[in-house]
Amino acid sequence: MTHPPTGLGPHGGALTGVKVLDLSRVLAGPYCAQMLADHGADVIKVEPPAGDETRGWGPPFVAPDTSAYYQNLNRGKKNIVVDLSVPEGRDILDTLLRDTDVLVENFKAGTLAKWGYPDEELRRRFPSLVHCRVTGFGADGPLGGQPGYDAVLQAYGGLMSVNGEADGPPLRVGVPVVDQVTGILAFSGILLALHERHRSGLGQLVDCTLLDTVVSLLHPHSASWLADGSVPRRTGSAHPSIAPYDSFAAADGPLFVAVGNDRQFGALTEVLEVPALAEDPRFRTNPDRVRHQQELRAALEKAIAARPRAELTAHLTARGIPASPVHDVAEALTAPQVRHRGLVVEDGDYRGIASPVSLSRTPASVRAEVRGAGADTRDVLAARGFDEEAIEGAVGRRVVRSAGTGGEA
Incomplete structure (x- = not known):
């Protein structure tokens, strides 16, 4: 499996022509948006002035303020820095949304509504927009709006209770599996909504929660409890219903x-x-x-x-x-079959994991460049109709940040 050269322009993937605005941070949302980029979508990542916190989740670091963690979730995206907490920043967002097919965000529930974008307003003003919202527990209900990290949902959703040795304590799964699967489900939901839009002309909300994901991952333990009420126990590496x-x-x-x-x-x-x-x-x-x-x-x-x-x-x-x-991990990533499948991407200084979705005619193409915070602010705003004076004014008022004005990463 080979990968075309690094670049941020269209590359003929299945999603070429789809315009994505990625307002998300940390893992599930960025991973979803990266998969969209790998398959040809034009993805613009919008970071707040403080940046995506995972830029500092290290060591190891691949640049002074870019962790390996961040790098492997944000390749192939243009990057702009906009302060959405101020009205002028939201005016910029408004302009960007007019030319956007997919919005990916994982704000605390109610944040967009507070900024003047409740669900019904997004539907009214941008009827063709596919809005993918990723939250911990959902926007309503007893825990609606409560933030959730992967390990917290592993605990709440029962996954931790069945992971570990039989005579040991519950353990977190060693990878952020709930976040990663949520990202994959968000990717799938976006594709469903885009497919349906061809028929109706309308976008819709793709509502993804870490809670929904973790409950869906409980099989076969959930099936056992639903069948006879038996509470599953930890079995280490063994399977509860197959032996050996x-x-x-x-x-x-x-x-x-x-x-x-x-x-x-x-x-x-x-x-x-x-x-x-x-x-x-x-x-x-x-x-x-x-x-x-x-x-x-x-x-x-x-x-x-x-x-x-x-x-x-x-x-x-x-x-x-x-x-x-x-x-x-070292043995896995150097295993002959892993290398044969092209799952490890090495492009110059970039090393990462390829898209897990393989298409025969329009394969994923890893655009390995990871942009610094604000590296594309000027170009993106100019392409959306902002003149040089307006861009420089926004930079001067710190509404946006651009590389070269304290925005290098």
């Missing part, structure tokens, strides 16, 4: 084995040279194996412990049994 589906210590490191059916279990016992386990009444079917999971694990541990994981993985996968060494 767990991590084991091989001779040279951890190995994960996932057996999804009885045929695979029989093949596993042959590879491990313990065929009697397949005939043991405790392990003949998956329900049997789940009921006797601890005894099964003990028997398999002995057979796996003496085998190198690369050799064992090769034998298992040759028999159709999903298995893999448990890679650390």
